[in-house]
Amino acid sequence: MIRLVTSRLFWPVAMLVVLFAINVIAFPGFFHLEIKDGHLFGSLVDILRNGAPTMIVAVGMTLVIATRGIDLSVGAVCAISGALACSIILGSPDPGSLSTVAVAVAVSLVVSVVLGLWNGTLVALLGIQPIIATLILMTAGRGVAMLITEGQILTVNSPPFKALGSGFLLGIPIAVILAAVIFAAAALLTRQTALGMLIESVGINPEASRQAGVRARGLLIGVYIFSAVCAGIAGLVLTANQTAADANNTGLFIELDAILAVVIGGTSLAGGRYSLAGTLVGALVIQTLITTVYTVGIPPIATMVFKAAVVVAVCLLQSPRTSAAIRSWRHRAVATGPQAVA
Known part of the structure; x- marks a missing residue:
């Protein structure tokens, strides 16, 4: 039992269970799932679908933080990616064509690679501190997105593109499937090969x-x-879910939610060892907290306060002093006798 409590995943999972319990009390049908028109619906499905973008960003953020870095530009990259996709779709003679959407998605991802290369070059080759290097793109990226959209909110009418955000595949939301694929790919590449160990070694001592x-x-x-x-x-x-590119609001503060998810999951901001499973739990905690705020009837403007409270609570429970106190209690229990240990 002591080992379970000192595990970094214990407190995030415990917090998630508490949030589930609050939702069940406020809304008894919280765990109810049903199939409508071949699609799976329910509060849990909504949490997974709405939390998928944060989960996707948090997976990438976990590896960055594991190298003792930080990426503050992910929100701006979200805005640029969505703005590019919508501008390409709107500029096409056939916005509803699957090939048009495929080109828009491909161009957006290629530009994302270039933006990541820019951040990586500043950090790895020029030796700029990660928080400063990514702050540059965080600041300029919104302006770039505004230039792409010409300061307008670009609304698109493209069913294939809309499906990325609100569509279903085999009854499961496509956004959830994308998040699961990215999480599984990252886990396989970093835990089934030496890549994860190399990332940790760079984070511990470059x-x-x-x-x-x-x-x-x-x-x-x-x-x-x-x-x-x-x-x-x-x-x-995010853009497909809204069927519109909003350079000002797409991905706004998602970098903070991603960092919170990583921290809640037990990954240290000092670099080194990381936990993708912990990040997954952390992202679920954040999205469930947002859902709980709405379910209980608390004003949405108070969401940030509750996020801060959860992070403080989990970090205190995961702190080395707390773990040391639990170990000290265990040693005293062992010294007292076998019955105390049990």
Whole structure:
């Protein structure tokens, strides 16, 4: 039991359970799922679908933070990606064509790669602090998105594009499937190969990893590119869900939610060891908290306050002092006798 409590995943999962319990009390049908027209509906499905963009961005953010970095530009990349896609679709003679949407998505993702390469170059090759390097794109990116949309909200009428945000595949929301695929791909690449260990080594000690033969610069650039691609995909999902590109509001503050999800999941901002499973739980905690605020009837403007409260609570429970106190209690219980341990 002591080992379970000291696990970094214990408190985020416990917080998620508490939020579920509050929702069940306020709305007894919270866990109810039903199939309408072959599609799965329910509060849990809504949480997964609405939280998918944050989850996608948080996966990329986890790897960046594991290298002792940070990416503040993901919200701006979301806006640029969505603005590009909508402008291409609107400029096409056939906005509802699947090929048009495919071109728009491909161009948006290629530009996301370029933006990630820009961040990675500033951090890995020029040695600029990650928070400053990505702050540059965070600041300029919204302006770039505004230039693409010419300061307007671009509304599109394209069923294939809309399906990215609100469509279903085999009864499951496409946004959820995209998030699951990205999470699974990241987990397989980093945990079933040596890539994860190399990322952690760079985060723990970049100089030592370089001397050990790890190509830290190339690894850093790759991580920032992956983060930008995740942000680009999230931007497409957000824009498709709204069927409009809003350069000012698309992906606004999503970088903060992603960082919160990573921190709640137990990944240290100091770099090194990370947990993709923890990030998944953290993203679910954040989205469930938002849903709880609406369910209970609390004004939405108070959401940020409750997010801060949850983060503070989880971080305090995960802190080294708390873990040390639990271990100390365990040692005293062992010294007292077997019955106390049980």
